[in-house]
Amino acid sequence: MKKLTSLLIALSLVLIAAASAEAAQTPALKLEEPEVFTPEWFQADNPEPIPGEPYLEFTFDTYTEDGENDYGPATFMMWEVFVRETAGHPFTLTRMDTYGYFWEEDDRYEYESFDGAVIWYDYFSDDPHWETVGRMPVQFCRGYGYIFYGTDAEGNELSFRLWVDLSSFME
Numbered sequence: 001m002k003k004l005t006s007l008l009i010a011l012s013l014v015l016i017a018a019a020s021a022e023a024a025q026t027p028a029l030k031l032e033e034p035e036v037f038t039p040e041w042f043q044a045d046n047p048e049p050i051p052g053e054p055y056l057e058f059t060f061d062t063y064t065e066d067g068e069n070d071y072g073p074a075t076f077m078m079w080e081v082f083v084r085e086t087a088g089h090p091f092t093l094t095r096m097d098t099y100g101y102f103w104e105e106d107d108r109y110e111y112e113s114f115d116g117a118v119i120w121y122d123y124f125s126d127d128p129h130w131e132t133v134g135r136m137p138v139q140f141c142r143g144y145g146y147i148f149y150g151t152d153a154e155g156n157e158l159s160f161r162l163w164v165d166l167s168s169f170m171e
Helices: 002-025 039-043
Strands: 056-069 072-085 091-101 110-115 120-122 129-137 143-152 157-165
Touching: 039 143, 039 157, 056 157, 072 143, 072 157, 091 129, 129 143
Parallel strands: none
Antiparallel strands: 056 072, 072 129, 091 110, 091 143, 120 129, 143 157
16 A cells, blocks of 8 residues: 555656646747847747737828927928737736937937836727837937737737838838
8 A cells, every 4th residue: 555655646646747847838928038128139020820819910101291300390200000919818017128229320219118017908999909100300220129028818928019210211
């Protein structure tokens, strides 16, 4: 009886260890971040969706709008980014980082980070999504890189990138 009990305990431990190892190996879609963020890094595709994990897809619109700045009348380039979870799995947005690239052949950028709670989420739409808007005077801006950070239902960290090309507005 002792041998049977010991065997059952050992078998249970092996099964628990195997299940734990499998759970630990479940991949989460998290970008490998470079030491220096470049427009080329943002322009690369996000990794392919992982079955059972949330996946974000992006659309954006760009346009101009006339208005006023500190120097008088100005034309502004505008962009709206729409972010949707498309795999049907819970995703909690925790942070959004933006990197603005203003010089045509320079990888220097302006960086800002936003808490996920300040990014507007449209609960009432037939197509729920997050939405963020950018606006600046038409000038020498190449584009904006975005990184969206969040977690899935199990608390695994995920991240996704997006490049908004504004080079057509450069003067």
